[in-house]
Amino acid sequence: MTGTERKCFQKYYPSDFDPAKIPRGTKSGGPKIVQRVMTPFNMQCNSCSENIYKGRKFNMDREKVEGEDYLGLKLFRFHMKCPKWLSQISFRTDLENCDYKCEQGAKRLNSDGEEGVGIRNFGDVKDSEDVLDPITLLERRTKQSRREMKAQEELEGILEANSGKEGVDAIGILKAEEVLKNKIDEEEEERMVKELFRKSIPEAKKIQKTPEKPPIDMKRKNEQKERFAGFKLVKKTSSLSYPPATFSSAYLSDDSD
Template sequence: MGERKGLNKYYPPNFDPKQIPRIRKPKNQQRKIRSMVPLRIRCNTCGNYMSEGTKINCREENVIGETYLGIKIHRFYFKCSKCCTELILKTDPKNSSYVAESGATCVYDQHEEEEQAEDGGDRMSSLEKRTLVSKREVDVMAALDEMKSMKSRRVSVSVDSMLEDLSKRHKEEEEVAKEEDAALIKSTKFGKQRRIVDEETDEMEKTKKVRMEAVDEKKPKTKKLACIVTLKKKKTTSLGLASLCHNYGADEEE
């Protein structure tokens, strides 16, 4: 079937391809393509709405002198489906969307709508994200301050001073441990026999004190009786001498 379509061409023997003139095309030549409307637009002349995904025949070209981070920007020319006015759209790689350059207006901006949905619909989630970010920043700043303070301390403190401080702390800990051990030894009582012996000694001391008090009470009573007896003896002797003297004087008178 291939021989009937006339695909074979005859090249004469004196054919030279260098003699064929080359066609010079312009650098920004427009290309005809079949595409779809990327977003919902409204025609400015007739007010017709063209929804997203409407199939169109358009011409595409590169925008000269406009790039975004090395990404080329493209322009599309097509006609309104009702009034056949020319509409122009341009790519927007910064916002990953399209822009209506002339002849039409975008009914809504996809980027702005997403921002509004994030701000309006998920306010609590946005607040939580902000609080988390602020907490992280505070933690990072606190960690940096601690690192700075540690570095300043290390610079100011020498090795000898660190060793002296460590030795002092070790001695203080040993002294505190010894004091605690001594207090524990004094407070503890070993076994029940020690307690019984202590109680017996306390009872013996109490009985001795009671006996001594009884003896002390008896001694002054004997002294008082002896004094009374001596006083009585003195009185009787003095009366006897007086009677003798009185009788002796009476005898001489007689």
């Protein structure tokens, strides 16, 4: 309903409208109290097969069970709606067995998702005859024994895993991993140093073989060229003939005197 429809004050009534023909609701049972309650067991809706798990919270109508009590204690009935199909589901307290009884709208399930032992369809309150059937009792005992054996195997597996973990020295393993990591880091550093040293040796040899030539001063070269422009260069020869040296006797005689 929109806001304009809610605020509309003029309603249409047909000509044959008779308010006396409108059915009036009647309250059944005692006064009901809305209470936030968790589901006490796993259940499955009969209308839509929706699974409702134990511990799920619902706003339920609580009422007192009229005409019944247990050792002077009151019994209560709870009404809830299926979250998917909105069908009515009800269950009540069972103080004699310290449990709850399902009454309408769903069927009780055990922890494995199957119908539990002694579960009734919630339209049938009286006990069924097949509960006393020995074959049915044998099947239930077999299922129970299989369930216990499975739980025992799982427990043994958990205990074995825990015992294996207790024998492992976690601190020693961590220390060994740290030492191994440090050793790998040192080897990696040593390898990198050797590789760098190996690359640096050929480069040094190359530098020594090819020394750098001094840069040519072009300005000075041009000045020298202009200075000696008018001179003719003669190539010097090494084979020059000079007369042999001779000493005259006059010089000798003078010396002797």
